[in-house]
Amino acid sequence: MKFKIATALVAVTLAGSAVAQEAGDAAAGEDLFxxxxRSCHMIVDDSGATIVKGGRTGPNLYxxxxxxxxxxxxYRYKKSIEEAGEKGLVWDEASxxxxxxxxxxxxxxxxxDKGARSGMTFKLREGAPDVYAYLASLTGEM
Ligand code: HEC
Known part of the structure; x- marks a missing residue:
């Protein structure tokens, strides 16, 4: 239930920022990345070429x-995110x-599951739509 509320909030936030700009700003997202x-995530494309040299704490985000x-x-993920993947979680804009x-x-x-835990200890307070736009732009997923 809370997830639905969170999703609605994201939608409202997006609608609000859409007044200023259509969608997330990929250039701002690159900067934010x-x-x-970057300290925890690299971006390396399928041919092995490095787009952003980054840490190995988290998985490659290409x-x-x-x-x-x-x-x-x-990459060795923690149990909860593995379970979410098995349940069909796909990374789209909202998720x-x-x-x-x-x-x-x-x-x-x-x-x-109140006992679920993420291995990612970082929380991004602002600019998620920009980072989304940047990562999506790398593979033309916009
Ligand atoms: C302190 C290190 C750290 C930072 C900083 C960090 N992450 Fe992560 N991230 C992780 C780890 C570790 C995982 C794997 C989580 C798990 O196994 O539960 C992860 C997983 C992810 C995943 C899921 C990937 C998959 O393959 O399913 C996404 C998406 C993600 N991070 C995005 C980001 C973005 C975007 C940022 C910057 C805004 C960021 N992370 C910053 C450590 C980090």
């Missing part, structure tokens, strides 16, 4: 939009933006 995500959760082959703002809270709602 460098500041907030092509994450449109992909099933927890599906990077050589991605809700997740990056509160990974553990999102998984608890999605799995309806």
């Amino acid at each position: 460098g500041k907030r995500c 092509g994450v939009i449109g992909r099933e959760a927890a599906s990077v082959k050589d 991605f933006e809700a997740y990056v703002q509160d990974p553990t809270g999102f998984l608890r709602e999605y799995l309806d």
